Amino acid sequence: MNAIIEKINQALADAERRAGEAADAAAVEQLRIDYLGRNGLFPALSREMGQVPPEERRETGCAFNAGRGKIQELIENAAARLKAAGSGSGDAIDLTLPGRRWKAGHKHPITMLADECVAVFRRMGFIVAEGPEIEDIYHNFDALNTPADHPSRDPQDTFYFADGRILRTQTSPVQIRVMESHQPPVRIVAPGRVFRRDTPDATHGMNFHQIEGLYVDRGVSMADLKSVLQTFATEMYGPKVKIRLRPHFFPFTEPSVEYDFSCIMCGGKGCPVCKHSGWIEIAGAGMVDPAVFANVGYDPEKWTGFAFGMGIERLAMLRYRIPDLRLLYENDVRFLEQF
Numbered sequence: 001m002n003a004i005i006e007k008i009n010q011a012l013a014d015a016e017r018r019a020g021e022a023a024d025a026a027a028v029e030q031l032r033i034d035y036l037g038r039n040g041l042f043p044a045l046s047r048e049m050g051q052v053p054p055e056e057r058r059e060t061g062c063a064f065n066a067g068r069g070k071i072q073e074l075i076e077n078a079a080a081r082l083k084a085a086g087s088g089s090g091d092a093i094d095l096t097l098p099g100r101r102w103k104a105g106h107k108h109p110i111t112m113l114a115d116e117c118v119a120v121f122r123r124m125g126f127i128v129a130e131g132p133e134i135e136d137i138y139h140n141f142d143a144l145n146t147p148a149d150h151p152s153r154d155p156q157d158t159f160y161f162a163d164g165r166i167l168r169t170q171t172s173p174v175q176i177r178v179m180e181s182h183q184p185p186v187r188i189v190a191p192g193r194v195f196r197r198d199t200p201d202a203t204h205g206m207n208f209h210q211i212e213g214l215y216v217d218r219g220v221s222m223a224d225l226k227s228v229l230q231t232f233a234t235e236m237y238g239p240k241v242k243i244r245l246r247p248h249f250f251p252f253t254e255p256s257v258e259y260d261f262s263c264i265m266c267g268g269k270g271c272p273v274c275k276h277s278g279w280i281e282i283a284g285a286g287m288v289d290p291a292v293f294a295n296v297g298y299d300p301e302k303w304t305g306f307a308f309g310m311g312i313e314r315l316a317m318l319r320y321r322i323p324d325l326r327l328l329y330e331n332d333v334r335f336l337e338q339f
């Protein structure tokens with residue numbers, strides 16, 4: 001065995017070890033450079049071939065060709081191995097990896113609840129009306145019979161724009177807009193966003209949602225109001241929920257009431273949520289004040305009606321047992337995913 005064949009055998013042993021150990025494409029490339037590259041081992045051996053005595057040429061040539069082929073094979077195998085492992089040239093596709101799931105969102109709990117309320121009222125014959133979130137003072141206050149010195153008009157409580165318009169503080173202006181543009185009978189609900197300059201806490205936000213209701217026809221009475229509210233309560237929270245009307249005051253209804261649901265959490269026995277009273281305040285309501293009818297050109301001698309406005313957040317808190325209103329607005333996916 002001559003020196004060249006010895007070198008080839010040694011090279012094969014080294015290359016086999018290095019090919020097995022190669023951890024990245026760079027290591028494989030280095031292997032190629034060292035053995036097959038222009039300044040590598042095999043081209044150098046090929047130049048030495050001329051000095052081999054003629055009787056050894058055949059054997060040496062065979063060893064040379066076999067060795068070069070073997071190294072080529074080692075390099076290809078190492079490259080294939082790295083590629084399969086995904087760390088090779090970078091464009092490897094590992095078909096065994098699980099796919100990336102497409103995360104589909106869903107409606108916000110407030111929207112879901114507003115939709116549910118609307119569905120209940122639609123079954124009672126109400127249709128949906130809408131009004132602008134940026135309102136004028138006339139529709140938000142004056143037409144609703146709210147006196148000029150009423151505290152709710154205070155800039156401390158209401159967001160004013162420089163041009164005198166405001167962010168609506170209630171959905172009640174939708175009542176006015178509907179009556180201005182439609183003759184009775186009217187039976188609408190108007191869900192929407194409203195704005196007040198409250199300091200946010202567990203039960204107050206600077207903007208929240210209301211659903212307004214208005215029903216105007218001949219001979220509408222307080223009994224109709226009560227029956228609609230009771231039906232709504234039962235449809236939303238089941239047959240055990242009772243309602244209670246308490247005398248109250250609103251400039252645009254007379255008489256006015258606030259209405260409560262028996263506490264959904266404790267069934268009326270008393271718990272921290274209802275502050276141990278057994279009742280939870282849901283909204284304001286009343287019979288439309290004749291002064292409001294006069295403002296929209298309805299004849300108060302001919303038409304009567306009721307109106308109500310309730311807080312959707314409140315309803316959502318009860319439905320989904322959410323302890324703090326602010327959770328609804330932080331848009332933390334871990335929270336929202338639960339609905």
Ligand code: PHE
Nearest residue numbers: 170172250284285307308309
């Ligand atoms: N707009 C009133 C409020 O925001 C609620 C209300 C609506 C009361 C309709 C009576 C009639 O507090």
